[in-house]
Amino acid sequence: MRPTIDASAFQVELRRAARLIALQIERAWPEKHRAAEHGGAALMTCLQLALHYWNCESFLLYIAENPVAGWMDEHSLVLPLIDRAMLETACNALFMIEDLEVRARLFNQAGWKDAAMEISRLEQDADPSDEATSRYLAQRRLHVDAGRQLFRVSAEQAEKPSQIHQWPTVTKMKDYGLKQDGHIPQTRTVLRHLVNSFYKELSGIVHGDGYGQLLQGGFAHAMQMAPEKREQLRNEAYPLVRATSLLRSSAFLLCIICEIQQYLGYREHLFEVKLLRIWEVIALQKEVREIYELRYKALYDLPTLL
Structure with a gap:
């Protein structure tokens, strides 16, 4: 059985x-x-x-x-x-x-950063004569712009999204921000x-x-x-x-x-x-x-x- x-x-x-x-x-x-x-x-x-x-x-x-x-x-x-x-x-x-308020903002802004850099790359590589792709990218750009307001991305950060801190991988989270022999x-x-x-x-x-x-x-x-x-x-x-x-x-x-x-x-x-x-x-x-x-x-x- x-x-x-x-x-x-x-x-x-x-x-x-x-x-x-x-x-x-x-x-x-x-x-x-x-x-x-x-x-x-x-x-x-x-x-x-x-x-x-x-x-x-x-x-x-x-x-x-x-x-x-x-x-x-x-x-x-x-x-x-x-x-x-x-x-x-x-x-x-x-x-x-x-540290919810601080890290949630980092989490959201790091996600926005990746989305913004990706849409910029796609726009740069796109064929302007392809109307369907242009409409798709325009829609994605609207979402990215809305996310900028929602996640409080500053004008300076929006200008240079690569400067926004990356959200740590889980392997880096283990010791992130901890002081040696400090409180865990x-x-x-x-x-x-x-x-x-x-x-x-x-x-x-x-x-x-x-x-x-x-x-x-x-x-x-x-x-x-x-x-x-x-x-x-x-x-x-x-x-x-x-x-x-x-x-x-x-x-x-x-x-x-x-x-x-x-x-x-x-x-x-x-x-x-x-x-x-x-x-x-x-x-x-x-x-x-x-x-x-x-x-x-x-x-x-x-x-x-x-």
Whole structure:
């Protein structure tokens, strides 16, 4: 009998938690944080993207485990690609929330910088006689100009967008702005752990480098394997890939939810208890338990089953 993943104990509650905290950003952004309004928008985007990625992964898991669809196990191989996107989104959110007003502006302006430089390059290379391309570029230019106002890009920055600071990669976020032997924010401790524990593996798979192909290459040659080996892949290896991805991605999404909850100070409707109960379920897996024990077990100091 094929092993299955019973995620019903937490999937519904995790999705509800993400939607509820999104509503708090949208409807109940505290007055004292109004100055970080664009920070709220950036956090909302991180949260919503992570939720969309997670929902997509859940759908792929359903297809891969669905006997009617023919056990499409090979769909499992794209799950680490989604996990990588969720990892980076979680790191962006955790890094941003340390100093939300300042870093959200950096995040938005760095994004505007890349968009502005790209549209300038396209305009320079475009054929003026191509009307369709000209209309397309004109529309993109309108969006870039609107973004300049929205993200408070100065005239000097707009003149020389290359001078706008670049948003750091997740590997640089680990030590960004920290003084030697200085205080390390708890969110940075989690960020460091996420990068150190997951980034190399997931990046290797996404880039298709030697390490990534070592991790997944065996699946690509399944049809050349002996029947008993193929059966072993289906009964043991593929379910392990799916379970690992589901629990990792759930932990990444939950980190975002918890940090936004802490920032907003939202404690209504026993929300902290609900978050703790989700952690209790997914932290039965060792990788997730390490994240939980690093910060969130102490953060939600409530009676626990773990």
